[in-house]
Amino acid sequence: GQQVMQIPQYQHVQEGEDFTTYCNSSTTLSNIQWYKQRPGGHPVFLIQLVKSGEVKKQKRLTFQFGEAKKNSSLHITATQTTDVGTYFCAGGGGAQKLVFGQGTRLTINP
């Protein structure tokens, strides 16, 4: 079945440093979504990418969808303590189902 791999599993940075998490799918995706889960919380939708090569920005966050629609990345510029949490990519399968990556847990040293 479809598998979505995400790296790294953990990332610790100094506040102000950049952060990137990468996502790779075993199959071509119809779309990819990104979610953020704060410690003790539930996943919250960040964005969806649909088009090949698409790049979207949300303030300090930049999301990319690969040309082959099998990989994606999330880059955060100049991290802040509010960015702490686990970032999940999720590949769109059939019937609106999502296959979640393992997540990247971001911790920040203030």
Next chain:
Amino acid sequence: GAVVSQHPSRVICKSGTSVKIECRSLDFQATTMFWYRQFPKQSLMLMATSNEGSKATYEQGVEKDKFLINHASLTLSTLTVTSAHPEDSSFYICSAIQGSYEQYFGPGTRLTVT
């Protein structure tokens, strides 16, 4: 808008008993609801897709007789863990779609089976 609630937030039950978890979309009608299971510091594993008025579609490896799903209305889906065992202890989380693609997640239910 787009708030999803779950009840209970935490439940402890004895081995062999059944537990029902409710998932409600509070301010919208959910065309589809999903049930996930999340182990500590791990990803979300999709268990089943639930559509109002029809049988749930279970993912491979998920026992449909053990995890009973009922989607009685456009705002309510329930997951019943039957004859629970300690290995069923986990964080169960639902999500709902309002017709589009964005999934709105509930706060989750922590199940502990003793």
